[in-house]
Amino acid sequence: MTDGSKGALTGVVVLDLSRILAGPTATQMLGDLGATVYKIENPKTGGDDTRAWGPPYAETQDGNSDLSAYFMAANRNKYSIPADLSTKEGRDLVQAIAAQADIVVENYKPGGLEKYGLDHATLCAAHPGLVYCSISGFGQTGPNRDKPGYDLMAQGYGGIMSLTGDPEGAPTKVGVGIADVMCGMYACIAILAALRHRDATGEGQHIDLALVDTQMAWLINEGTNYLTSGQNPRRRGNAHPNIVPYDVFATRDGHVIVAVGNDQQFQRFCQAVQRPDLAQDTRYQTNAQRIKYRNILTKELSATLTKLDRDAIIETLQAVKVPCGPIHTVADALASDQAQARDAVVNMPRDDTTAGNVQLLGNPIKFSKTPVQYHRAPPRFGQDAHLIPGLLKGPKPPQN
Known part of the structure; x- marks a missing residue:
């Protein structure tokens, strides 16, 4: 799935303590860029919650797939390492990986990792060069820091739902978990900036990111419209608040986008x-x-x-x-000649015990020197447990 070139982050090791979507989005991006990502999954729960968020699931020979489409959307290019943090053995394993890692990403509730000795203060004190990224619903500070955070709640709290949907209808969330995904993108940017600082100075740092903070940040023009005018933006359906005509129009046989x-x-x-x-x-x-x-x-x-x-x-x-265009279904979009020319869909061979490939959405980044890597399909739960003895001894990480 690659041309043999090394990724931009080859040699970088990531300890992934995240689950659901925001953190996994960030760590998948790091893996796509060449980093070695160890995804820690709880054996008591069967791993990442999203493994059970289906159907649909990838087919398996035993008929008991833990590869939901949702899970596969954000977990390629990772090693699945089972570890129970409530046990000394599990904590020892994670701390051994942390000692080798350049980056830690976690999305526990603020303070949730302190009892395991895996919080940012403890690990960063032990490993001063560590870049440690914490993702939560509302951040590590503020009156809502202890509240749980899910994408739908962030979209509601952060204002985007008040702008989305029919003007006469109910507030509507964006069709995908965009608050999670965008938080993951901000996390990746912050991690790479902190990594550059670490490489220049030897000094790691803690990154505090919240779903709600990042969602408010990408209110973009509607946010600044309000700050400039004092007028609360309202839902306009597909219309643009600052440009006319910029909308969806019915035609004799469908709909068309016009963006003047x-x-x-x-x-x-x-x-x-x-x-x-x-x-x-x-x-x-x-x-x-x-x-x-x-x-x-x-x-x-x-x-x-x-x-x-x-x-x-x-x-x-x-x-x-x-500017104008059609409104594609997902099937139309992914089957389009443009999607095919730009590798919007990638076909990845499975490297577990089951046969067959999985189709995934491709990474949109196009490098001229260090192409994106597609070296590991999303793993079954605990698929890479055989690596644990070596990880405890602190070996050189597997090469991508």
């Missing part, structure tokens, strides 16, 4: 859909004016586009360089 980004594009758009009168109307000459008369303009455009075929609209607008 400036006044020149609006002029070309009106000509292309044979509505030159709208281009000449003083109410719509500038984007600021179009926002003011958003509802009237949207009704006019809806009445026009609903009489036209979707593909004809797309072809016409693309010809005059007005």
Whole structure:
């Protein structure tokens, strides 16, 4: 699955004490970049909670798969190491890995690892060069630090649900665990920055990340719209708060996205859909004016586009360089010629005792010198327990 090149993080060792999605997203990214990732899983619970978040599951010869699609989405390029932290043997194993590690990622409740001697204060004191990243719902400080955090709760608390969904309907979460995923991305960025600092100074550090903090940070323009105007943003469905027309429109045979980004594009758009009168109307000459008369303009455009075929609209607008496009299903998107050209789907051979491959979403990063690595399919629970004797002796980690 690779061309033999080493990854950018080859030689970096990660102790992964995380589960569910935010932490595993970060550690999978580190593994994709070449790091060796040891995922610690609790034998009492059968490992990461998401192993049971199905169906669907990958097929196995014994018919008892612990490879849910959800688990596989965030756990390739990892070694599954069973360890019960409530036992001395389990703690000794994790501490032995920590002694070799460059990075620790955990998402226990704040203070939850102190009783095991695996908290950031203890491990960073023992290993001053360690980059230790803690992910939690609300962070290590603040009045809500002890509350549990799940993606849905973060989307609700952090404001994004108030902006998502039909204007007349209920607040709606984003269709995937975006608060978790984005927190994992922020975690990866922070870890790599801290790793560079460590390599320059020898000094590790503790990183404190919260689902709610990161979700608020990616409110982006709607957050700054509120801070600038004092007006609470509201749901607009598919419409844009700052650009008109930038929306989904019904056509005679489906729906089309129209994303007019400036006044020149609006002029070309009106000509292309044979509505030159709208281009000449003083109410719509500038984007600021179009926002003011958003509802009237949207009704006019809806009445026009609903009489036209979707593909004809797309072809016409693309010809005059007005951004537009279809709304794909997941199947459409992943089967598209663009997805195939960019390796959006990867086929990974299983390296456990069961036959067959698994299909996973590819990493979108394209390096010219250190390509992303696809060297280990998501592991069965405890699949790499045979490595434990060596890990306790502190050997050189397995080469990716």
